[in-house]
Amino acid sequence: MKAAILKEKGRFVIEDVPVPRPGPGEVALKVSYCAICGSDVNRFATGRGAGSILGHEFCGRIAEVGEGVEGWSVGDLVAVDPITQCNTCFWCLHEQGNLCLNRSGTGIAGNPGGYAEYAKAKSVQLFHVPDSVSEKETTMAQCLAVALHVFNLSETKIGDNVVVVGAGPIGLQVLACARLGGAGNVYVTEKAAGRKGAAAEMGADAVLDPTEVNIRQRVYELTGIGADVAFGCAGASQAIQDTFAAVRPGGTVALVAENWAAQLTSHDMVDGEVKVRGSRAYWRRDFGEAVDLIATRRVNCEAMITDVEPLANIEKAFEGLLNPTTQVKTLIAP
Numbered sequence: 001m002k003a004a005i006l007k008e009k010g011r012f013v014i015e016d017v018p019v020p021r022p023g024p025g026e027v028a029l030k031v032s033y034c035a036i037c038g039s040d041v042n043r044f045a046t047g048r049g050a051g052s053i054l055g056h057e058f059c060g061r062i063a064e065v066g067e068g069v070e071g072w073s074v075g076d077l078v079a080v081d082p083i084t085q086c087n088t089c090f091w092c093l094h095e096q097g098n099l100c101l102n103r104s105g106t107g108i109a110g111n112p113g114g115y116a117e118y119a120k121a122k123s124v125q126l127f128h129v130p131d132s133v134s135e136k137e138t139t140m141a142q143c144l145a146v147a148l149h150v151f152n153l154s155e156t157k158i159g160d161n162v163v164v165v166g167a168g169p170i171g172l173q174v175l176a177c178a179r180l181g182g183a184g185n186v187y188v189t190e191k192a193a194g195r196k197g198a199a200a201e202m203g204a205d206a207v208l209d210p211t212e213v214n215i216r217q218r219v220y221e222l223t224g225i226g227a228d229v230a231f232g233c234a235g236a237s238q239a240i241q242d243t244f245a246a247v248r249p250g251g252t253v254a255l256v257a258e259n260w261a262a263q264l265t266s267h268d269m270v271d272g273e274v275k276v277r278g279s280r281a282y283w284r285r286d287f288g289e290a291v292d293l294i295a296t297r298r299v300n301c302e303a304m305i306t307d308v309e310p311l312a313n314i315e316k317a318f319e320g321l322l323n324p325t326t327q328v329k330t331l332i333a334p
């Protein structure tokens, strides 16, 4: 089968590799689509994870069922939770598998993922998807689970004014969650044209371009007192700083984007008694709820898919996402 291997920073090579065969408790899948995650773009930009088949946001149809697997048949369309956990550490036993000490996953940590014609997964990673849900929508479940998790951790209340910093796929899905969760006004900050348009289409009350306005000033003009909840959904240092600048004294900052260089001081949290919630991936139940939100059409994920590229174009697709213009979510169709 064809698979895209990240060879080094900035370079994918399509290679012929053996089709994975499922071991006991596993299934092999014919990959329908694998979405490009911001963390994959970071791996492409840095070379982290080189030598492996990346791709953890994928779905597919079961091609082969391994020994001892029950309840799954060849041809079933399944959503794949790429995260695997040990089920024995303190966090796993307290339903916080996202913090598992021995966490690993499909398409992460060197394990082969979805930028290939076939991939394998443990049957416990699979979620059933109703026939009414398309393969493209199913691909979005993982990313929606991430957004749902940070939204729930933020404890946003009905009527809260919300600022979402960054209108990438996670930011847009946080916007959708905020709408579902009864937030008051939802303001989104973004500079890329395609993502600004998507935020407006998905119901943002205003889209603020940080290259045109001072985010803190504009948020205070709009809200009077600052945002009750500010979500950090973009990893640039300025975006992290904008998230803290947007929140009101006594409000909550919920961070899902990672950054290793942003300049923050304890003053940023102490001065306004800001509550800070970090959010890492999601719990398994979030993944199931994300599938439900898609299946019941409460979140329209398909609207966010702007680009679908064959495996052969993967390097170009990643290059484009280093500085997105019109792209929101790009899917690879292996």
Ligand SMILES: [Zn+2]
Pocket (backbone or CB within 6 Å): 037, 038, 039, 040, 056, 057
């Ligand atoms: Zn991801």
Ligand SMILES: [Zn+2]
Pocket (backbone or CB within 6 Å): 085, 086, 087, 088, 089, 090, 091, 092, 093, 097, 099, 100, 101, 102, 103
């Ligand atoms: Zn564990």
